[in-house]
Amino acid sequence: MSVSLFLAVLAVLAFVGFQLGKSRAVVTAGGKLSRLHSVPSYYGLYVALWVGLPALMLFALWTGLEGSIVDGMVRSSLPAAMAGLSPQEINLIMVDIHNLAYGNITSRVPDPALLAAAEHYKGLREIGNGALAVVMLAVACAGLYYARQRIEPGLRARNLVEKVVNIFLILCSLVAILTTVGIVLSLLFEAIRFFTKVPPAEFLFGLHWSPQTAIRADQVASDGSFGAVPLFTGTLLIASIAMVVAVPLGLMSAIYMSEYAPAKVRGTVKPVLEILAGIPTVVYGFFAALTMAPFVRDVGQSFGLGVSSESALAAGVVMGVMIIPFVSSLSDDIINAVPQSLRDGSYGLGATKSETIRQVVLPAALPGIVGGVLLAVSRAIGETMIVVMAAGLAANLSANPLDAVSTVTVQIATLLVGDQEFDSAKTLSAFGLGLVLFTVTLGLNIIALRVVQKYREKYD
Amino acid sequence: MTDIISTPRAAAPYQTDDFAARLKKRYAAERRFKMYGMAAIGVALAMLAVLLASIVAQGYTAFAQHDLALEVYFDPAEIDPQGTRDPDTLSNANYAALARNALLAVFPEVESRTDRRRLTAMISNGAAFELRQMVMDDPSLIGTRKSVNLALASDYDQLLKGNIDRRVPETDRKVTDQQIAWIDKLVANGNIVNGFNWRLFLNGDSRDPELAGLKAGLVGSLLTLMVTLGLAIPIGISAAVYLEEFAPKNKLTDLIEVNINNLAAVPSIVFGLLGLAVFLNVFNMPRSAPVVGGIVLALMTLPTIIIAGRAALKAVPPSIREAALGVGASPLQVVTHHVLPLAMPGILTGVIIGMAHALGETAPLLMIGMIAFIVDTPSGFGDAATVLPVQIFMWADSPERGFVERTSAAIMVLLAFLIAMNAIAVVLRKHFERRW
Numbered sequence: 001m002s003v004s005l006f007l008a009v010l011a012v013l014a015f016v017g018f019q020l021g022k023s024r025a026v027v028t029a030g031g032k033l034s035r036l037h038s039v040p041s042y043y044g045l046y047v048a049l050w051v052g053l054p055a056l057m058l059f060a061l062w063t064g065l066e067g068s069i070v071d072g073m074v075r076s077s078l079p080a081a082m083a084g085l086s087p088q089e090i091n092l093i094m095v096d097i098h099n100l101a102y103g104n105i106t107s108r109v110p111d112p113a114l115l116a117a118a119e120h121y122k123g124l125r126e127i128g129n130g131a132l133a134v135v136m137l138a139v140a141c142a143g144l145y146y147a148r149q150r151i152e153p154g155l156r157a158r159n160l161v162e163k164v165v166n167i168f169l170i171l172c173s174l175v176a177i178l179t180t181v182g183i184v185l186s187l188l189f190e191a192i193r194f195f196t197k198v199p200p201a202e203f204l205f206g207l208h209w210s211p212q213t214a215i216r217a218d219q220v221a222s223d224g225s226f227g228a229v230p231l232f233t234g235t236l237l238i239a240s241i242a243m244v245v246a247v248p249l250g251l252m253s254a255i256y257m258s259e260y261a262p263a264k265v266r267g268t269v270k271p272v273l274e275i276l277a278g279i280p281t282v283v284y285g286f287f288a289a290l291t292m293a294p295f296v297r298d299v300g301q302s303f304g305l306g307v308s309s310e311s312a313l314a315a316g317v318v319m320g321v322m323i324i325p326f327v328s329s330l331s332d333d334i335i336n337a338v339p340q341s342l343r344d345g346s347y348g349l350g351a352t353k354s355e356t357i358r359q360v361v362l363p364a365a366l367p368g369i370v371g372g373v374l375l376a377v378s379r380a381i382g383e384t385m386i387v388v389m390a391a392g393l394a395a396n397l398s399a400n401p402l403d404a405v406s407t408v409t410v411q412i413a414t415l416l417v418g419d420q421e422f423d424s425a426k427t428l429s430a431f432g433l434g435l436v437l438f439t440v441t442l443g444l445n446i447i448a449l450r451v452v453q454k455y456r457e458k459y460d
Numbered sequence: 461m462t463d464i465i466s467t468p469r470a471a472a473p474y475q476t477d478d479f480a481a482r483l484k485k486r487y488a489a490e491r492r493f494k495m496y497g498m499a500a501i502g503v504a505l506a507m508l509a510v511l512l513a514s515i516v517a518q519g520y521t522a523f524a525q526h527d528l529a530l531e532v533y534f535d536p537a538e539i540d541p542q543g544t545r546d547p548d549t550l551s552n553a554n555y556a557a558l559a560r561n562a563l564l565a566v567f568p569e570v571e572s573r574t575d576r577r578r579l580t581a582m583i584s585n586g587a588a589f590e591l592r593q594m595v596m597d598d599p600s601l602i603g604t605r606k607s608v609n610l611a612l613a614s615d616y617d618q619l620l621k622g623n624i625d626r627r628v629p630e631t632d633r634k635v636t637d638q639q640i641a642w643i644d645k646l647v648a649n650g651n652i653v654n655g656f657n658w659r660l661f662l663n664g665d666s667r668d669p670e671l672a673g674l675k676a677g678l679v680g681s682l683l684t685l686m687v688t689l690g691l692a693i694p695i696g697i698s699a700a701v702y703l704e705e706f707a708p709k710n711k712l713t714d715l716i717e718v719n720i721n722n723l724a725a726v727p728s729i730v731f732g733l734l735g736l737a738v739f740l741n742v743f744n745m746p747r748s749a750p751v752v753g754g755i756v757l758a759l760m761t762l763p764t765i766i767i768a769g770r771a772a773l774k775a776v777p778p779s780i781r782e783a784a785l786g787v788g789a790s791p792l793q794v795v796t797h798h799v800l801p802l803a804m805p806g807i808l809t810g811v812i813i814g815m816a817h818a819l820g821e822t823a824p825l826l827m828i829g830m831i832a833f834i835v836d837t838p839s840g841f842g843d844a845a846t847v848l849p850v851q852i853f854m855w856a857d858s859p860e861r862g863f864v865e866r867t868s869a870a871i872m873v874l875l876a877f878l879i880a881m882n883a884i885a886v887v888l889r890k891h892f893e894r895r896w
Contacts, residue, residue, distance in 0.1 A: 064743075067744055158790060162790060162792045165792055166702075166706065166792070168698060169698045169699070169701060169702035169706065170702060172694070172695045172696075172698035172699040172702065173698070173699040173702045173703055173707070173713075173716050174716070175695055175699065175759075175762065176699065176716055176719045176720045176723055176762065176763065176766070177715065177716060177719050179723060179734070179759050179762070180719050180722070180723060182734050182738050183726070183730060183731070183733075183734045186733065186734050186736075186737030186738050186742075187730075187733060187734075187737070189737070190737055248500065249500045249503055249504055250500075250504075251500075252496050252497045252499070252500035252501075253497065253500040253501040253504055255497050256494070256496075256497025256498060256500065256501055257497075257501070259497075260494055260497060269501055269505070271886070272505065272508070273501070273504055273505070273508075275508060275879075275882075276504065276507075276508055278816060278817075278820075278878055278882060279511070279820070279875070279878075280819075280820025280821070280822065280849050280874060280878070281820070281821075281822065281823070282820070282822045282849045282850075282852050282853050282856075283511075283515070283820075283852070283871050283874070283875070284511075285853070285856070286515075286852065286856045286867060286868075286871065287511050287514065287515070289856065290514075290518075290856070290864065291510075291514045321504070321507045321508075321511075324504050324507075325504075328504075352486055352487070352489075352490045353490060353493075353494075354489060354490045354492075354493035354494070355486070355489075355490075357493070358493075375725060378725060378727075379725070379727075381727070382726070382727020382728070382729065382730070383727070384727070384728065384729045384822075384823035385822050385823055385853065388823075388853075389853070389856060409727070409729050409823070412729055412733070412827075413729065413823065413826055413827070416732075416733075416736060416826075416827055417826050417827075417829075417831055430733070431733065431737070434729070434730055434733045437727060437729070437730060438726065438727075438730050441725065441726065441727055441730075442722060442726070445721075445722050445725040445726075446722065448725075449718075449721055449722075
């Protein structure tokens with residue numbers, strides 16, 4: 001609550017600064033606006049920025065550091081009896097202190113020392129917040145005073161304001177890079193922790209996946225094994241079923257829509273097909289688990305085949321349906337990019353429309369289509385909800401589409417849902433899988449984007 | 461005159477039988493090819509129809525629900541024996557007994573303990589809470605009789621909706637023959653009313669299907685989307701403006717561009733891993749909170765918005781920029797006064813599509829713990845919350861027949877929102893589309 005109050009006060013101050021700066025500029029110019037370097041509102045903005053920015057930066061800095069500073073102070077003030085404990089135990093105590101301070105449930109009955117520490121923690125945070133409020137207000141007022149003093153007709157307010165805006169724009173564009181760096185670092189760090197417990201070779205080439213590890217030392221029969229090959233094959237199996245469904249259907253609908261369909265049909269069918277792309281994946285998952293899987297099982301049983309109730313086939317087919325619009329809209333773009341002159345040349349030689357498409361348009365569009373299909377494959381590999389709901393958890397090493405298989409994404413999701421500690425090989429293995437998933441999809445995407453780009457340059 | 465000897469001319473190559481046969485074959489191939497295309501579209505549309513039809517068929521019944529209309533006597537001896545009207549006493553009274561007595565009054569012939577227990581099992585666990593709420597709101601009810609609609613336990617609701625087959629042998633059924641007889645009597649007496657299922661929209665989640673509602677998920681989705689919007693729109697538009705209007709062509713901007721394209725294709729669950737490792741484990745932000753969910757979804761939708769935004773900015777003709785520059789505007793003024801307003805409809809379309817995507821996303825939110833069982837509606841950005849798609853995912857896991865129905869209904873609500881958002885995007889595009 002206090003955070004939004006701070007920000008509201010700051011916003012009001014900035015607005016006041018804007019008005020003050022504006023009127024001050026008019027006054028210093030003696031009412032002759034032409035003497036000013038910039039339009040008066042730029043002087044207002046200049047003051048407002050001086051009010052808001054330093055205080056905001058301070059605020060961000062404090063919110064980033066507060067936790068560790070306060071924790072450190074509480075830690076050093078813990079009673080001597082606790083000082084001899086191992087780092088893990090200290091961490092547990094800190095968690096309990098946080099929970100006590102926020103009125104949450106703790107892992108044990110609090111003893112007086114802990115309660116005192118929690119009070120201390122709460123007190124420190126309150127002092128911290130109070131100090132922050134005072135300092136922020138002081139900084140904002142100082143900014144207001146300084147900026148207002150500097151206003152004079154010669155001040156190049158517009159350039160200064162625009163420089164700040166420009167920096168802001170650059171920072172916003174850097175968010176994309178920061179996100180990627182964040183993804184890579186978080187996956188790498190956790191995965192490295194995992195690989196210190198399980199050797200990478202065993203992870204990448206092991207044939208048995210069963211991540212259940214012993215929680216207590218005396219537990220029997222649960223030393224997890226982390227051979228991810230069954231997950232890779234399961235992922236590939238489902239992705240290939242999905243591609244078998246999506247590529248012919250998507251490609252043929254794209255061909256029909258760009259080459260044959262009258263404008264009216266195209267205008268209605270295209271958006272309707274795109275609904276398929278807009279349906280949330282959890283809906284597909286529900287459909288796959290509740291309608292498709294029993295259907296596949298019943299059909300299989302009527303032919304005397306043993307189909308497991310969570311078959312790769314059901315998940316793959318539904319995933320394929322989800323990807324159809326993706327393949328079709330990408331191929332549609334690429335087919336449309338093939339110059340009409342190539343088609344006209346082919347018609348001139350007496351080829352029929354289908355011969356033109358098969359022998360001229362498709363070969364010309366092939367690199368682009370391949371790129372599109374690769375993007376679709378990467379999407380199929382990374383898809384989570386459909387397989388979580390319909391593909392099952394049994395990591396079978398099987399190429400039979402009627403078996404239940406598990407995928408990389410299913411394991412990531414099931415390993416990390418719920419409360420876990422983050423130093424068991426079980427939870428860390430999810431980051432190992434995530435790293436593989438990210439690397440593979442990133443590789444596919446880069447290749448696909450390259451292929452599409454390279455092809456595009458041919459005719460433009 | 462000499463006779464002209466007419467020599468039989470050789471048939472033109474295109475008149476030979478051979479050629480005709482080949483031509484026929486080629487035309488047949490042409491027709492077949494066209495048929496394949498139509499069949500492909502037909503299959504895709506059929507799948508869409510089957511998907512929607514199966515969900516509507518399974519879920520439309522969830523919007524109505526059977527209630528027990530019973531005359532409840534708010535017995536002072538049960539609720540408030542001392543007559544103090546003390547809120548503590550009122551809230552701790554045994555309201556389940558009131559509901560049970562009301563139902564037993566309809567069946568005076570049921571005597572044995574087991575039968576009575578089976579009979580009163582037809583009242584939902586939530587009935588007691590609903591009665592309590594009524595008394596807490598209006599203590600003057602105590603001592604009066606009032607006809608009240610109480611929730612019917614889900615199995616009997618399903619029976620009345622025909623989802624539990626009466627012909628199945630009794631042992632395979634969740635409802636006994638005797639209970640069916642009771643239900644039939646209640647129906648005959650007019651004690652069963654069928655009305656719109658307000659609980660679906662007014663309640664939070666519950667383990668009992670007849671009480672489970674979407675409110676917590678709807679509010680959670682709203683809060684999460686607000687965070688996503690608040691971050692993704694300013695950052696996305698600023699990034700698009702910088703890259704399209706100001707960025708020099710150098711290594712850094714190339715890197716940013718490649719990055720954005722790649723991020724657009726990174727699996728969503730990887731963003732969940734990012735949220736878990738960075739926001740929860742490093743920054744110690746609260747689990748299951750709309751803030752974290754919103755940030756993760758914002759990072760995920762950012763590439764969509766940037767790419768759409770750049771396309772919209774690119775569509776604004778350079779003449780407008782040159783004219784503004786020519787009368788002395790600074791590059792930033794050109795963008796804020798002229799280019800951005802013109803490109804806004806296109807950018808907004810991208811924003812809405814990105815938001816629709818974020819609204820339906822589930823996987824990354826599972827990673828940051830938004831799969832919590834939430835009964836209370838979240839009241840702030842830091843509270844534990846769940847969102848609509850995650851609620852669907854959790855309900856889909858529940859084995860009760862009543863949850864199948866509700867899952868489908870929740871999907872219909874979600875799809876209604878998505879279709880509304882997409883419709884807005886289409887209208888915007890149609891309305892503001894300009895050609896220069």
